[in-house]
Amino acid sequence: MDWFAFSIVIALLFVSAFFSASETALTGASRASMLRLTKQGNREAAVVSSLFAMRERMIGALLLGNNIANIGASALATGIFTAWFGEVGVLYATAVMTVLVVIFAEVLPKTIAINAPDRVALLVARPMKVMVYLLGPLLTVIEAIVRVLMKLLGIKIGANQPILSPTERLRGAVDLLHHEGGVEKHDRDMFGGLLDLRELQVSDVMVHRTEMVMINADLPPEELVAEVLATEYTRIPLWRDKPENIIGVLHAKDLLRAIRASDGDTSSIDVSTIALPPWFVPEMRPVSEQLKAFRRRKTHFALVVDEYGEVEGMVTLEDILEEIVGDISDEHDVVVAGVRAQPDGSVVVDGSVPIRDLNRAMDWHLPDEEATTVAGLVIHEARSIPERGQSFTFHGFRFRVLRRERNRITALRIVPVAREAEVEEKKPKRAGTAF
Template sequence: MIDAGWIAAAVLAAIVVLALAFRTPLFAALGYSLQPIEPMAPDDDESDENGDDPRRNGQAREDRNRLGELFELEELEVSDVMVHRTNMRSVNADDPPEMVVREILQSPHTRMPLWKGSLDNIVGVLHAKDLLRALNEVGNDFSRIDVTKIASKPWFVPDTTTLQDQLNAFLRRKAHFAIVVDEYGEMEGLVTLEDIIEEIVGEIADEHDVDMQGVKQEADGSVVVDGTVPIRDLNRALDWDLPDEEATTIAGLVIHETQTIPEEKQAFTFHGKRFVVMKRDKNRIARLRIRPAGEG
């Protein structure tokens, strides 16, 4: 015997088929008519000669790019966007308080790592607002300031943390700043909430931003770059597309491509650019000149 549920399902399916077959006369009897949906044409004054809306297309491309950056957060690690220790501004806790205050006030950054003995020994993160508040409480008497007591506890994160996980951690902890360490616990650099946000929305500029350190545009069209400049920062600043999968810095890219540590004045061409080693410091490429490959 056929189950009653199957009978009910068969009856329901038959009703749906009949409704689809006779939908036009059925809607006509109810006083409605079915019309094909036409694609909406853009206004003439907002369209180009091909019928495309350039502003809408540009916005769509921008939205797709940002969506792509969001997906890329799972693939990138904090080591890809961090400020390397060689470019990191920091404060020595053993310096006189007056010198520390001057260093903080001259910095474009709100927070700075505080170290003792060596840069590998980060003992805190000093916030400019906390320092100024403490100074106000002691009547601007520098001798009564202990910066180690004002600084907040540093937060250390592994360099292999994905940007998505780090972004979630920043939001969860309501934090903006973390010290990046390698697998041995040695300090590699720092990463901020702004660094990750800029991966999604692009460069965020404000009145305190300074020109990109380590990059100088020459009159002849070439660019002189410090070897420690991150490839991603260079790509963003100059709208280049150099690969950053195998190396983080521009010097690392040259070493990876040449499989050697080049001598000064050696030149190489790859990825559409001409790289000339301007300065080498021991086993480190200190400075490069980069120009389009087609030029001299």
């Protein structure tokens, strides 16, 4: 009879191990992987997804089944050891069951499950679905008692909200995979750029009007054609009277067709008749919406205006795609070394370099909420337009102004510094100490 009871104890330990492994696997399994497998026709994955849908009931069944098995095994073991050794058998039973439960019913099955949560979840899915239904009535009573107790304690059910948004959790998952070596930096940056599209506005990715190439439409035709051929761009805004008055966008292909139609006589070409009408978009439009607008209109070029209707810059389809895949260069692009790493560990950066591009190139995390370019960030933090040679320390980096032209910072040297050094040097550096 004692050996029969001992066999039941062993069986209950196996049951406890099953619930422990199931708890770890089902709570650690990837919902995205299960959804993917379900779409591929995996029935076990569909069962796992259904368990995810009843998460509270599933966790209740896991905990209830595990505790019943452990308590039952301990009670039977206590009776066996008491019959064998008398009252001191209680101590023996406690020691033996503690070792058995901890090793074989907790640590071992959970370690196995945590190393392959998705695979184990698929194995235990169907038995756990059965257990959830078998323990359903008892779980209903337990849930009711728990809700009453939580209400008495003043804890609101469902009041807890995740700290991070789904987008940030996706970004964190990709960063973790990159840290573990499962995702390359380029792929991580592409995924991050895709997630950022909804958060960015057109003003964040546009080419500012000070860097735009525009041509006066009133120039003599021969001179205008020469300027078009001298530039590396295929779409060029045309202005009349003043640069802010853009009357159209000239496409180089349309100009070449007009030259061919006139048998090479450029003096007879009227660019205003072949230029496309300008398309103006607001600077606060989300980049994701602008991308859809480009696809809908089947065009690659738009002029950006502020709230007063003044031209602020231009945006192209390439500008948006570069936010995802990084810089796109062709054989006609002018290579501008905006970020230059130095042998001493510092980085020389053009003031017009966007903060996002610098972060992507150097794998840094400089904030870009208050400014778009590196020069804008320095001006924002300094609360002034620094002079050449001034240095500032913030966000874990030391910025030194190398060149300034009028009111524009054109070049800076950036050096990563320790946080302790930033705290010590923050005040004097903000005052504009040269070094």
